[in-house]
Amino acid sequence: MALELADPRDQEFLLFEVFDAASVASSEKFAAFNEKTSKMLLKEARNLAVKEILPTNKLADVENGHPDGIKLENGKVSVPPSYKEPYKKYIEGGWLAMSDEEEWGGQGMPHLLAMACGELFTGANCAFLMYPGLTHGAGNIIKEFGTDKQKATYLKNVFTGKWGGTMCLTEANAGSDVGALETVAKLNDDGTYSISGNKIFISGGDSDLVENIVHPVLARIEGAPAGTKGISLFLVPKIRVNEDGSLGEPNDVETVGIEEKMGIHGNATCSLAFGSKGNCIGELIGEPNKGMKYMFLMMNEARQGVALQGLGFQSASYANAVNYAKERIQGPNLLEAFNPDPVKVPIIQHPDVRRQLLLMKSYVDGCRFLNYYLARCFDLATLAETPEEKDKWMGLIELLTPIAKAYSTDKAVEVASSGVQIYGGYGFIEEYPQAQHYRDAKITCIYEGTNGIQSMDLLGRKLGMKKGKPLMDLMGEVMATIEKAKNAGLTDIADKLQAALNKVGDCAMHMGKTAMSEKIMDAFGTATIFLEICGDLCMAWGLAERAAIAQQKLESAKKKDAPFYEGQVTTAKFFFDMLLPTAMGRMDSVKNTSAAVMAMPEAAFASK
């Protein structure tokens, strides 16, 4: 039987053997989610992902206007027809708001379990999942910052997927520089605002999956300060909502175009015109001029979502690659190269194919550890018994979010590229599944803050926050893993992890100092590499933690379980032998913090 998406054995290993996911069931809040229930839910999620969602991924991977794809006709977007049925099942199953309160239509699930289910859903079809994913994000804004009335009007409809949601930040001249936006809000006599402006790159900006769409829109109230300090957040429904909650007149929100993209073809990337007829009404969320602050608070969730997309692409590409490598017969075993009539073998027996699969597996396993760990932090913060404890987990979330986002997505591109390579020429043919992952995955490095923006967030905000405590907490977690590895007899791995930890610690100190010196620009020219070594350290940590636990389980493992545990230890050995040394070298380049980046004359980049 072929593997689809994330390896189920590995998901259970992480949940129940590494992260003790079932322990949360001893709390009142998560009492329903014992091991048995959790496994059942995970199985249900896999069924839905594999049987209903996955088949739509390739089908909808067509140009705009194709009968199987997205269409914009008469100002209305229709989603790929194949999405209708899975969407219905997805919302009926309550998967849109897995971790939210039941009063708003959520399932109240622990974040860790939701993360594992989410990996399956997004790995099956990222473009599809973006519709409910962004809807959830919009719901969260209402939940966190909305008035009781706003919650009553919108929230349950959104969290149950009856209505959709988006995130309207970007404009043609305001991408990474959100503060440059030009959309304007004018206060009306009744307390509502008239919105006017054009937004681009709005994922799922319109769809016929839902009855209505709620757009959180960033705009500047007339007369507000320039830049980010004058930005407010508004709720703008596609169709106005009457006092009794029923749908009223259409609002003045027009879909003026959809982009032809390299990937995620099944998701409509819309240009939206708000108020082009002067009749777009929105409600303020929270206080005026605090829109950026609200968006920032929500951004973490969105970035964790994109990190998970990166992991999903990795899992899916890896599953295909392993299956193909086991089936595809090509060439003899290398040791038989001089045998005139050798037996031909599956390519999984060839050294370079194995190396590529292990490289892929290292990142899949490492990024799964990192993303699940992040989700686990939410659960531990929720159940924390003291403010200090809660603060620890929230700090780790803050610190790890930009790392998880940028590293999981950069590695998604690398893993998807290896996934193409394993297929050889067939990897480049669209009939096979690997090219799509390579095309689709690239967007995850760009949206919700480019990976360059993530590195600025890490260096500029997260590294020094709370006097560096989150970083110290992370190092403490790694130290605990080093002890575990030593106790399991994996001294080589423990020693190498210790060396990496020390070196990253040195780099962090160096980067912090440099960023506060006159060399600040040089520091920011190195920020991306600094983020990368932090991610490398997380891979080393995660793979060591996995190996330490697996090594101890191996002693009493049943025969059928042994290969899995051996695989954990061997993957870690591979990473520490073959990938960590490169990362150690990369740390040297962080310490160099080259002045060349800023010294380069602009005219020297190109002669004309």
Place this chain on the structure above:
Amino acid sequence: MALELADPRDQEFLLFEVFDAASVASSEKFAAFNEKTSKMLLKEARNLAVKEILPTNKLADVENGHPDGIKLENGKVSVPPSYKEPYKKYIEGGWLAMSDEEEWGGQGMPHLLAMACGELFTGANCAFLMYPGLTHGAGNIIKEFGTDKQKATYLKNVFTGKWGGTMCLTEANAGSDVGALETVAKLNDDGTYSISGNKIFISGGDSDLVENIVHPVLARIEGAPAGTKGISLFLVPKIRVNEDGSLGEPNDVETVGIEEKMGIHGNATCSLAFGSKGNCIGELIGEPNKGMKYMFLMMNEARQGVALQGLGFQSASYANAVNYAKERIQGPNLLEAFNPDPVKVPIIQHPDVRRQLLLMKSYVDGCRFLNYYLARCFDLATLAETPEEKDKWMGLIELLTPIAKAYSTDKAVEVASSGVQIYGGYGFIEEYPQAQHYRDAKITCIYEGTNGIQSMDLLGRKLGMKKGKPLMDLMGEVMATIEKAKNAGLTDIADKLQAALNKVGDCAMHMGKTAMSEKIMDAFGTATIFLEICGDLCMAWGLAERAAIAQQKLESAKKKDAPFYEGQVTTAKFFFDMLLPTAMGRMDSVKNTSAAVMAMPEAAFASK
């Protein structure tokens, strides 16, 4: 004025300041190619590339059957209509056989100059260039191994682009394992052969650019040995050629399908059926059962061609990225971050954008050096006055070919990915040019021997050839650059290059030993990383050589030339500070030669 394709100043710097391209004009053979003529030809090539070929690149980047793209109708392939006129100009200009003898329609140009022109052509539109590129490869087979009669019949028609050519190796079950092919050749009474079999992935397998197509086909003569030892090479024309050279009856060669690919959409990737009606006639080339040997000899040219494609994608993506970064205004200078109303700047002023551009430029410049150096070796071999000297240059070509192929193409994917990133969200939109490079470039890592196959070639054949002399010669060339750098006062760069050279030398020794030990499989599991560090060393070498020369020119440079030379030195500093340390770490992983690659239980790659 915006940069298009390869930087013209940099091309001239390499040709006339680094490689002394004009010196070949003192020989009788290349007397016509002095500096003035060479610059004129390069300018002509740029004109043709930029004005005629480049505009067709995006236009033809559409699905099969689109009016602007390739079509298969009634068994006939038509190329994108926009290709017709540029093809005419390309062959009229004699660009198809730049370095070949005039008697066969060539221009007799030095290889180095041809390489520089070729970078412009393939950078403008790789899919287009594959038609004449493969035609040239087929012509070379006839030139090297054909009888006088075969030459008289085919060669001039091929080298002048009147007829096309292909390369028919791959079958559904014979990809990397060419020896597994099943196409059969049966000797007829008149000395011809009846060919029957199916080939796939035949680039430019049919086209309406040309009157006829000559297919070199690998097949097994009935009764020949199994595997590679029983393979012969045949010339199979699409249309049979009469005794007087005129075209006769169609041969039994049928295009049964064209692939829907991720990229290079403008080139028809054909499935060809030879002899499905029992009536396909071919001529043997050379001796029976020596087909693989002939193909291997030709493979070097094909692999150098793909290396050049990799460079072309890098150059084109970099040119776009620099232009965009200079134009796109986004956000203030970082030092103004707390200014309430700061001036917004072009993104080329942002540290992380500069870092990415310098990363791209490092590889563009380094790979341009490597590819041009390889071409220069051909010229020096041609002009060599002793067999020893000729042998030296031919040995370097053998050694550097797999490195140039795999490294230039792996970096093409990396550079194209950065090129998307510089554009932010616009990078993912097909209206802009960067997504296409990202999609197109990936094939270069796969065809003409996957990059894994290149690394096996390097470790298994090239490293130990001639008792390691080519490697020693390469190290000698690097040593000469170290001296130059020292003399130019670039001691830091010289010291770091020396350290890298020593470490790669150690790794080579280690790999050679390991490949001859019982750990041979582990060695081959490390072969790709070994190739990568050899490529890294070549980058360091090339950038140091460039910097050493530029540093000396700087002393007396005119004001307008200074930024270019400063850019050479600064790019080298960036590489040695920021990228070489990672490569030094990678060398440690080569020395580790992990046993984990082969130790991994097959069942541990996936649990089902």
